[in-house]
Amino acid sequence: MGQRKGVAILGIFVADLAFRAGRLPGIGETIAGSGFKVGPGGKGSNQAVAAARAGAQVTFISKIGRDEFGAIALATWKKEGITPRVIEMTDQPTGAAFIYVNEVNGDNAIIVVPGAAATIGASDVEAAESAIREASVFITQLEQPVAAARRGLEIAKAAGAITIFNPAPAERFDDALYGLCDYVTPNESEATLLTGITVRTADDARKAGDVFLKKGAKAALITLGEAGSYLHSASQSVLVPAFKAGPVVETTGAGDAFNGGLAAALAEGASALEAARFGSAVAGISVTRAGTAPSMPSRHEVDALLKKAI
DSSP, X not given: OOOOOSEEEEOOOEEEEEEEESSOOOTTOOOXXXXXXXXXXXXXXXXXXXHHHTTOOEEEEEEEESSHHHHHHHHHHHHHXXXXXXXXXXXXXXXXXXXXXXXXXXXXXXXXXXXXXGGOOHHHHHHTHHHHHTOSEEEEOSSSOHHHHHHHHXXXXXXXXXXXXXXXSOOOOOGGGGGGOSEEOOBHHHHHHHHSSOOOSHHHHHHHHHHHHHTTOSEEEEEOGGGOXXXXXXXXXXXXXXXXXXXXXXXXXXXXXXXXXXXXXXXXXXXXXXXXXXXXXXXXXXXXXXXXXXXXXXXXXXXXXXXXXX
């Protein structure tokens, strides 16, 4: 086998159906919205777009349906230069997500139905084993079944790839997974659920990071919204400030931007701190734009923001 390169991502694609309004309606209530858009989404696919635009060679492992939303997925990956290792199912639909976006402050609430991707199992991951073994970095989340995430992490770890586990959306899982993680990357609410420590400040994040390290992770990188992210490992404990790239339009996909940027930087050999800063810059630009995958910046934009911040 040649030298490992690039990023392999296991996750789901969903079509994002985004509705903009001043508030969510109550049960039995209909309200008027101010905007609607259909676009590519799903944490794994968004991370793949973020990493590809940041300059990484990306392979995406998933399942979709053979339908209109599946066609959006294939077109998205082709446009971004992402190599799909994807099974198309005829008896399951491609996933979809309802996204409410607050038209005033950009906050969001989301319902995800994974569709075909809900059937991803360990054997499907094994079928794409070569893509994982050849990558420098492997990343996965929890929108597909946890057994598939675990198998991907096992294969990547055995091959010597850098492993990133983004435990989102947060759910309970076997702590043995942490031993397979070079980086675990929850946000505040996910870190709170997984550690039992309420995470609001950098100090809280450090305490939660200690719990993740005790459970076996090599490093915790907890995202703290506009406060930035907190990198905690046996050798360093540091708050990585957020980058301000303009007015916040929409925060949906910011975590995916961060994770995709982190993976791309690590694949190039960046240190943990350099990669965290790079991921923060990617996220900082993404929140100034509407949408998830469409909001991901180019490498040129990220480099320009990093240069300006020095």
